[in-house]
Amino acid sequence: MWGLSRPSLSLIVAVVAQNAALTAFAFAPPSASTSRVLRQQSLSVQSVALSDSLSSVEQHALEVFEKFATESSDISSSEDLYEILCSLDVEATQDEADVLFRYLDEDADGALNFDDFLPWYKEAADAATAVAESFQSLLVGRRTIEQFDRTPIGNDVLERAVQCAIAAPNRSMSEPWRFIRVGPETISKFAELNLSIRKNMETDDGSSSVYDWTTVPGWCVVTTKISPNDADAEQEDFKSVSCAIQNFMLSMWSEGVGTKWTSGPVQKTQEFADLCGVDTSIERVVGCIWFGYATGGGNYADPRRRRKEVKDVLSHLP
Numbered sequence: 001m002w003g004l005s006r007p008s009l010s011l012i013v014a015v016v017a018q019n020a021a022l023t024a025f026a027f028a029p030p031s032a033s034t035s036r037v038l039r040q041q042s043l044s045v046q047s048v049a050l051s052d053s054l055s056s057v058e059q060h061a062l063e064v065f066e067k068f069a070t071e072s073s074d075i076s077s078s079e080d081l082y083e084i085l086c087s088l089d090v091e092a093t094q095d096e097a098d099v100l101f102r103y104l105d106e107d108a109d110g111a112l113n114f115d116d117f118l119p120w121y122k123e124a125a126d127a128a129t130a131v132a133e134s135f136q137s138l139l140v141g142r143r144t145i146e147q148f149d150r151t152p153i154g155n156d157v158l159e160r161a162v163q164c165a166i167a168a169p170n171r172s173m174s175e176p177w178r179f180i181r182v183g184p185e186t187i188s189k190f191a192e193l194n195l196s197i198r199k200n201m202e203t204d205d206g207s208s209s210v211y212d213w214t215t216v217p218g219w220c221v222v223t224t225k226i227s228p229n230d231a232d233a234e235q236e237d238f239k240s241v242s243c244a245i246q247n248f249m250l251s252m253w254s255e256g257v258g259t260k261w262t263s264g265p266v267q268k269t270q271e272f273a274d275l276c277g278v279d280t281s282i283e284r285v286v287g288c289i290w291f292g293y294a295t296g297g298g299n300y301a302d303p304r305r306r307r308k309e310v311k312d313v314l315s316h317l318p
């Protein structure tokens with residue numbers, strides 16, 4: 001599974017010369033030395049059992065290759081190579097597979113063994129891994145933004161974020177979310193309501209009462225479905241909406257737009273729901289996502305370092 005980093009053979013096959021021989025790769029073809037090292041390891045269907053010495057990518061390539069290999073451990077047609085590429089999530093056409101087959105079949109005997117295939121595949125996989133690493137950096141680098149510049153954020157950015165949000169996993173395809181972009185007029189009403197509610201509260205955590213809500217350039221209220229007679233379903237829907245919100249925030253972050261998920265007592269009131277047009281017999285507010293350009297740039301926000309590391313939270317059972 002490649003996700004975003006799915007390699008495309010049309011990228012890999014850059015130029016096909018008139019005689020249909022492959023003359024250049026966007027991903028460099030395996031260097032002689034890489035190829036030699038891998039060959040020295042004698043990786044072949046016959047000689048290599050799945051082992052810890054193979055990376056997951058290599059093990060998977062071997063598993064798929066074996067499905068198509070004949071008894072002599074060879075792939076004897078570019079149609080089979082095409083099926084292998086599809087199974088490994090490499091985007092390719094049959095024509096591209098034909099070209100690749102001829103390129104990899106160095107001795108032109110019309111057969112490919114795993115040694116022929118693996119060095120090329122590893123190069124493609126390594127290139128895809130670089131994309132995965134940058135995607136993971138994006139995720140780890142996201143910060144909650146506290147101070148926003150005033151520049152409004154266009155609907156196109158919002159719509160892409162919602163597109164990412166609705167791609168989130170969700171129980172029984174219930175798609176329990178709704179996103180409501182809120183404009184300045186409504187935000188002023190939120191702020192007034194917030195002040196009056198906080199005045200009536202005995203304690204005040206002070207977290208948002210000091211903040212001028214009207215200065216936040218983008219507001220999106222997110223709701224989840226409620227199921228008064230099915231607490232489990234309601235909780236599953238809530239989890240799904242949480243996934244959607246994370247996708248939403250990451251989409252914005254990927255475009256240089258910061259976000260802050262805010263909750264708070266005002267969001268639980270009927271008045272707030274009424275201001276948003278939320279029918280509380282079928283849905284409830286999960287949060288407001290503030291969004292905008294971070295004052296001073298995204299890097300001003302100190303990473304809120306996690307107290308726990310991977311080793312503290314990940315365990316393995318046999």
Ligand SMILES: Cc1cc2nc3c(=O)[nH]c(=O)nc-3n(C[C@H](O)[C@H](O)[C@H](O)COP(=O)(O)O)c2cc1C
Pocket residue numbers: 142143144145207260261262263264287303304
């Ligand atoms: C469900 C949820 C509700 C949150 N509500 C608030 C909030 O009301 N006020 C606030 O300042 N931050 C709120 N946050 C943001 C967290 O404070 C923030 O994610 C946390 O400090 C970690 O910082 P980071 O997002 O930069 O990693 C909320 C986050 C989540 C997931």
